[in-house]
Amino acid sequence: MSDLVDAQLVPPATVVLVSGGSRGLGLAIVTDLLGRGLKVAAFARTVTPELEKLAAEHPDRVHVGSVDVTDQQASQAFVKEVEQRLGPIDGIVNNAAVGQDSLHVHTSTDGIARIIETNLTAPLQLTRFVVRRMFAKGLKGRIVNITSICAQRGFPGLVAYSATKGGMDAATRSLARELGGRVLANAVAPGFFASEMSAVLGQTQLDQIVRRTPTGHLTEPEEVVPVVRMLLCEQTNINGQVIVVDGAASI
Amino acid sequence: MNQLTRSQIRDLMEQVLKNQGKVLPDDDAADLREIGFRSLDFSELALRVEDETGEELNFDAPGLRRIATVGDVLDFLLQLQQQ
Numbered sequence: 001m002s003d004l005v006d007a008q009l010v011p012p013a014t015v016v017l018v019s020g021g022s023r024g025l026g027l028a029i030v031t032d033l034l035g036r037g038l039k040v041a042a043f044a045r046t047v048t049p050e051l052e053k054l055a056a057e058h059p060d061r062v063h064v065g066s067v068d069v070t071d072q073q074a075s076q077a078f079v080k081e082v083e084q085r086l087g088p089i090d091g092i093v094n095n096a097a098v099g100q101d102s103l104h105v106h107t108s109t110d111g112i113a114r115i116i117e118t119n120l121t122a123p124l125q126l127t128r129f130v131v132r133r134m135f136a137k138g139l140k141g142r143i144v145n146i147t148s149i150c151a152q153r154g155f156p157g158l159v160a161y162s163a164t165k166g167g168m169d170a171a172t173r174s175l176a177r178e179l180g181g182r183v184l185a186n187a188v189a190p191g192f193f194a195s196e197m198s199a200v201l202g203q204t205q206l207d208q209i210v211r212r213t214p215t216g217h218l219t220e221p222e223e224v225v226p227v228v229r230m231l232l233c234e235q236t237n238i239n240g241q242v243i244v245v246d247g248a249a250s251i
Numbered sequence: 252m253n254q255l256t257r258s259q260i261r262d263l264m265e266q267v268l269k270n271q272g273k274v275l276p277d278d279d280a281a282d283l284r285e286i287g288f289r290s291l292d293f294s295e296l297a298l299r300v301e302d303e304t305g306e307e308l309n310f311d312a313p314g315l316r317r318i319a320t321v322g323d324v325l326d327f328l329l330q331l332q333q334q
Contacts, residue, residue, distance in 0.1 A: 101312045105294055108309040157312045 010140040010184050012233040013091025015039040017082060017130060019069050019123070020096030022048040024195070025146065028221040029093055029228050034058055036229065041082040041089070043067040043075075044096065061086070069096040069122040076129050083133070090141040091232045092130045094123035094168070097146070097161075104159035112160045119164035124171060131183060143185040144231045145172050146224075147242060151189060153250050165189070169242045176240025184239045186231045191246025194218040215247030253304045254332045257325050263299045264324060267292055279322030290315060293324060300328055308332065 016033055020026040021042025027050055030042045034054060041063040042051060055062045063085045067074045082089055097119045100107065127143060134141045150158050151165035168187060175185035192209060194217070210218060224245050231238065244250060255263075265275040273287050283289075293315060297308050308331045318327055 102310065103290075103294060103312065106297065106309050108307065111309065 008181065009235060010142060010182070011090075012235075013038065013142045015041070015082070015086045015089050016091035016093060016232060017079065017089050018042045018093045018095055019075075019126060020044050021064070021093075022046060022051045025190070025193070025221040025224055026093075026095040027051060028225050029095065030054060030062075032225045032229055033232070034061060036233065037061075038091075038233075039086040041065075041078070041086060043069075043078050045069075069126065070117050072122075072125055075122070075126050079126075079129060079133065088133065088137050088139055089130055090134060090139050091144075092127060092141070093144045093146065093228060093232070094127060095146040096122070097164075100159070100161040101157050103157055107160060115160040116164055119161065120167045123168060127171075127175070131179065134183065141183045142232050143172075143175060143183055144228050145169075145185070145187040146228075147172075147187045147189045149189050149191045149244060149246050149250050151242070152244070172242060173240045181239070184231070186238055186240065187242040188224060188227050188231070189242050189244045189246075190221075190224045191219040191244070191249050193221065209249060213247040213249040214251075217247065219246055253306070255300055255303055255328075257329055259303070260296075260300060260325050260328050261321075263303070264288075264296050264321070267296050267299070276321065279320065279325065281321045283319060283321065283324070286321070288321075288324070293318070296324070297328065297331070300332070304332065306332070 016038055018026055018030050021030045022044035030040050033040045039061045043065045045068050047064050047066050051064050055064045063082050065078050067078045098115055100115055145168045147168045148165040150162040151169045172185050172187040227243055227245055268275045301308050318324055
């Protein structure tokens, strides 16, 4: 690429903040990025032994904390700690979320508010804060929002959850426009994870989803991780997109 | 809190089914699939109970998936009222 184009590119992320990084997909992302040599900060309501182990193994490249993503003050304090320990954040993965498994009419109004606060309001606020810090330092960066196939297809029992994920997909597109190429913003929308779904859906529903999936299996976190890594680290010019990882179940 | 008895809930369940031209068997062991009582019928019944008691009955779906018989429906709603 020409020097002019090089100057306009958003470099690969070097210090990545992962919300909800203590288990499941979040933990898999943290593990993968560390394996690729990046510095990673991860927080979750509860720091699991797995995350603590990673922190102990890579003391110079990991910072972890017990933070509820809806606690704006604590989230922002964590970001500042990360900057002190690892350097300025130039990548963020908004992964923390709460699920839902209740029909809309039987979900309490408090429950709906909690889902929206955790899955939509909190990541928007965290993104705002991190991008402000990036811009103040003249940095470029990358945002990856973990959303869901629920944002694009309807599923019973997931009304509020789907609304928040659809909201994040929409925000991703507007962020890509608004941030003018200084920050690349994309979303990754996994299909149903086997581990989550086996706890939520009945065997009949699970079998039905698998039957309708051309690849013949539900999505595994390990299949989503490379896409997240690509969006954080590779030069692709992908921006404002929602990449579905579901084996074509939704096609 | 005003709570409905098992018998009162049974009456409401009978009404839900009757509106669809279906009959509620006397036997609590009757299978819901056989009598055509579906998940949205359960929702309707729960909301009717709410109307009577004036209290919201909110619950997650996994509890519903274990319900297979008329007796299960009545037990679930009785238990829900006590929470």
